[in-house]
Amino acid sequence: MNWRISRFSIFTKLVLAFLIVIIPLYVMTLLMNRMGTEQNKREISKSLAIKVHGYRDSLEYEIQRLIELEKDYIVDSDLLQLSKVYEGMTYYERNIAVNNLQKRLRIMGSSSKYIRDTRIYIPSINRTVSASDYGPGIAENEFNAFNRGADQKPLIHWDGGLFVSYPYATLLSEGKKIAFIMVIEIDQEQIRQSMNAAMNADGSGAMLVRSNEMIVTTGSNEDAAAVLPIANVQRESGTSPYTGIVRGHSSKLLAAAEYSSFLDTVFVAYVPEKLILGPLKQYERWFWAISAISVIVVVFFSFWIYRLIHKPLVKLIFAFRKVEDGYLFLSLQPKQRDEFGYLYTAFNNMVQRLSTLIQEVYEEKIRSGQAELKRLQSQINPHFLFNNHFILARLIKSHDHENAYRFAQYMGEYLQFVTRDAQAELLLEREVKHARTYVDIQTFCFASKVQVRFDSLPEPLNGVIVPRLILQPVIENAYKYVFEKRLSGGTLHVRFPYHQDEEDIAIVVEDDGDSLDDQDIEHMNRRLKETGDRMESTGLINIHRRIQIMYGPKYGLVFNRSELGGLKVEIRIGKTKG
Known part of the structure; x- marks a missing residue:
């Protein structure tokens, strides 16, 4: 991980450091x-549940109070007379009892705002007494609806209305009918008003639900229908209270429900989530707005760092890499008067001085190489010349005119090539031709002592430019140190391994000498790597240095063990100049 981070650019590291600081703070703020x-x-759900619970308790209390009012009529003398001794009463007594009973029913109706009407069903006289009426007959369906058993709930939903009934059964005996049923009709509008007062919020609503049926509702019918499943869940689970969020007609609704086992109803209240959580939503919107602004600031900061630091730094690094590749003809234009402006100016001065210094050193190396070449040309072995003249004289004396002519022609070509100073570089084809001329001359000297295999130069290499005298001195070194000491059996092989897709060229000279061991060959390779004014500047080292001057440090001579058993000299050059 550290290695990967170390490879990042400074710009990336600065941005990462900035994000490492910002992201934890942002995440903490988001979590908070x-x-x-x-x-x-x-807290809001808890508050809504408390309202629901309070309203449920108040409604239970009010219904319980109404039931207690109904119970008070068990001992009402007028009601008892009407229900038991009606036949024995005079017409006047009947009217007085009915009037007194209606007066008390009116007083009961005014005792609570939830009472819409009060009535008493007296089956023994087949009469229904209300606060404003004393009509004959009892509707059988009404009587059956209000004749609840002891195990039934006091609140009755019938024919679109709400009623609280209390059948007087204390006088019941086997085979006898009920004496009377006391019924109070609940004012549903008052229930709705009390629900609205309890919620006290725009867009809110409430309802009483029994057996998946909405008894009393306030607010939107669509919202009430959407909240209805919560009432069923609460009634089935029995938890008290139950809160949740549902999707309403136009918005999400925060709902709370609580079941009343006394009334066998569920009271449900709901408010729009946006109404309760509106300030929180606004705060959240502000948070995301600040987040967006923060992202813009981060992007701007990153772009500012990129323009101020990264871009000038990349430009400077690119310039250094161009210098590493050897391109010294470039200049950076400082557009800023800061540290980068100073660095650009210093870089331009450095490149200019470096270019001047390299040019001077290169020219000095060229002059040195040319001087060494001239010195090498002047160091033609006198012994070689003497031997060749004696060989030529012997051929003439033996009247071998044809070989004498050939030998003299070889000597002329050889001396003409070696002593010419006009060219320091030439075609590889001419260099190979000169080396062949030298081998032809040595063939006359060594006769059958040395077998020479000189491969043909591949045609694509004919036009390659090389320094003068890089191949013939290597062959001469083999004749001087290997074959002069041999009486017979010497082998020399010159070859040109070539691959079309390679940029480098190799010329290999091998012999079968036995005077060098592996340590000697390694020592020769080390000498090629030595530098300094005291290093030997003639022979093979001279060739190695001139090749490196022309092509670069990776070219030159390499010594290895030959497959023939002796020394293998590999001359490595490039197809183009370095």
Whole structure:
């Protein structure tokens, strides 16, 4: 991981460092915002549940109070007379009893705002007494609806209305009918008003639900229908209370429900989530707006760093790499008057001085190489010349005119090539031809002592430019140190391994000498790597240095063990100049 980070650019590292600082703070702020929102949701849900619970208790209390009022009529003398001794009463007594009973029913109706009407069903006289009426007959369906058993709930939903009934059964005996049923009709509009007062919020609503049926509702019917499943869940689970969020007609609704076992109903209240959580949503929107602004600031900051630091630094690094590749003809234009402006100016001065210094050193190396070449040309072995003249004289004396002519022609070509100073570089084809001329001359000297295999130069290499005298001195070195000491059996092989897709050229000279061991060959390779004014500047080292001057440090001579058993000299050059 550290290795990967170390490879990042400075710009990337600065941006990463900035993000490492910003992201934890941003995440902490986001988590705190989420936690605060959830905590507020819980508190608001708890507050709504408390309202639902309070309203349920108040409604139970009110219904219980109405039931207690109904029970008071068990001992009402007028009601008892009407239900038991009606036949024995005079017409006047009947009217007085009915009037007194209606008066008390009116007083009961005014004792609570939830009472819309009160009535008493007296089956023994087949009469229904209400606060404003004393009509003959009892509707059988009404009587059956209000004749609840002891195990039934006091609140009755029948024919679109709400009723609280209390059948007087204390006088019941086997085979006898009910004496009377006391019924109070609940004012549903008052129920709705009390629900609205309890919620006190725009867009809110409430309802009483029994057996998946909405008894009393306030607010939108669509929202009430959407919240209805919560009432069923609460009634089935029995938990108290139950809160949740549902999708309403136009927005999400925060709902709470609580079941009343006394009334066998579920009270459900709901408010629009945006109404309760509106400030939190606004805060969340501000948070995301600040987040967006923060992203813009980060992007701007990154772009500013890129323009101020990264881009000038990349430009400077690119310039250094161009210098590493040997391109010295470039100049950086400082557009800023800061540290990078100073660095650009210093870089331009450095490149200019470096270019001047390299030019001077290169020219000095060229002059040195040319001087060494001239010195090498002047160091023609006198012994070689003497031997060749004696060989020529012997051929003439033996009247071998044809070989004498050939030998003299070889000597002329050889001396003409070696003593010419006009060219320091030439075609590889001419260099190979000169080496062949030298081998032809040595063939006359060594006769059958040395077998020479001189491969043909591949045609694509004919036009390659090389320094003068890089191949013939290597062959001469083999004749001087290997074959002069041999009486017979010497082998020399000159070859040109070539691959078309390679940029380098190799010329290999091998012999079968036995005077060098592996340590000697390694010592020769080390001498090629030595530098300095005291290094030997003639022979093979001279060739090695001139090749490196022309092509670069990776070219030159390499010594290895030959497959023939002796020394293998590999001359490595390039197809183009370095």
